[in-house]
Amino acid sequence: MAVSNDSKIFGSPKEPLFNQKASGLSSELLEDALHVLAESNEKSKLRPTDGRGIFKTGALAEYVFLLCEHLELSNETRYLAVELFDRFMVKHISQLYEHVMNSDKYVNKEDGWATVESRIQRQMTLRMASCVQLASKLCSHYKIACVSRLRRFLRCLGLRYAEDALSKSELRILETLDFSVAIPSPLTYVEMILEVLGHNTKTCSVKLLHGTSLLVLDMVYLNFDSVYGQIAQHMMGLMQRCHGTPLVTSTACAPVNMSTLRSDFMLLAVIVTSTAAVLVDAETSMKVIEQIALISRTAQESLPGFVKILLNCIRNSER
Numbered sequence: 001m002a003v004s005n006d007s008k009i010f011g012s013p014k015e016p017l018f019n020q021k022a023s024g025l026s027s028e029l030l031e032d033a034l035h036v037l038a039e040s041n042e043k044s045k046l047r048p049t050d051g052r053g054i055f056k057t058g059a060l061a062e063y064v065f066l067l068c069e070h071l072e073l074s075n076e077t078r079y080l081a082v083e084l085f086d087r088f089m090v091k092h093i094s095q096l097y098e099h100v101m102n103s104d105k106y107v108n109k110e111d112g113w114a115t116v117e118s119r120i121q122r123q124m125t126l127r128m129a130s131c132v133q134l135a136s137k138l139c140s141h142y143k144i145a146c147v148s149r150l151r152r153f154l155r156c157l158g159l160r161y162a163e164d165a166l167s168k169s170e171l172r173i174l175e176t177l178d179f180s181v182a183i184p185s186p187l188t189y190v191e192m193i194l195e196v197l198g199h200n201t202k203t204c205s206v207k208l209l210h211g212t213s214l215l216v217l218d219m220v221y222l223n224f225d226s227v228y229g230q231i232a233q234h235m236m237g238l239m240q241r242c243h244g245t246p247l248v249t250s251t252a253c254a255p256v257n258m259s260t261l262r263s264d265f266m267l268l269a270v271i272v273t274s275t276a277a278v279l280v281d282a283e284t285s286m287k288v289i290e291q292i293a294l295i296s297r298t299a300q301e302s303l304p305g306f307v308k309i310l311l312n313c314i315r316n317s318e319r
Helices: 027-046 059-069 075-102 111-120 126-136 147-158 163-176 186-201 207-221 224-240 258-263 264-280 285-296 300-317
Strands: none
Touching: 027 186, 027 258, 027 264, 059 075, 059 186, 059 224, 059 264, 075 111, 075 126, 075 163, 075 207, 075 258, 111 126, 111 147, 126 147, 126 163, 147 163, 147 264, 186 207, 186 285, 207 224, 207 264, 207 300, 224 300, 264 285, 264 300, 285 300
């Protein structure tokens, strides 16, 4: 077997290896894995947190992406880091606000909250770095973002933190999230769909779809508010035409709750992979989209509208 010059004895490959005959999952195990992931997605949708998605939009996501790129971390690490940062910030701010409002320490609640809010803003870069550190550990990447590497990075930004401060920040995030940090990211869902797709359709170029899906997913994060605003509008249109039979997942036949919609990683993965299929080969894309719809149990009729939203966003970002 030929070995490339940049191959290493240790470390993760640059992209996942799909449908490996020797080490891949059997059809039964693959079906079980997809079912478990779908159940996890449904539970996440049933327990949405108000404000979910506020801290993974545009510039904030871009900052985390650039940090992960600087540290040469994996794709999974950066998407997971963004999700951890968003979940932490929403809960962290809620807890601090409740503390200020209920504490006798702050006589003037408005001034007290302004002081706390200013401290939160100063610490945002530190919190991002700590979420990247946690994500790199959870992904078991060989280029882990250790404390010393993060400290050097922060120092380049003029932020001088002791190693103890970085360790305490990581612990603060873990405690705030009740140590519930082993969560699937949108990329997990994308790769699961592609794994099943490659298993069912041998002629499909899964690796090419994977690389394109990464670019599309990046675009979604960098234009998060705009993309999800348009997705919500499209779902409202589907609801108006929905007469008893849902066209998409259960989210579409209930009033569109943005927190619930942003928690639906399976729907996001379906839209992203379908868009990637169109970008890779428009002529054969409908066959691929049909398979993606079957895998995710999403009605194929609903997908062209979602794909059109992402394609328009891609065109607009290129101008």
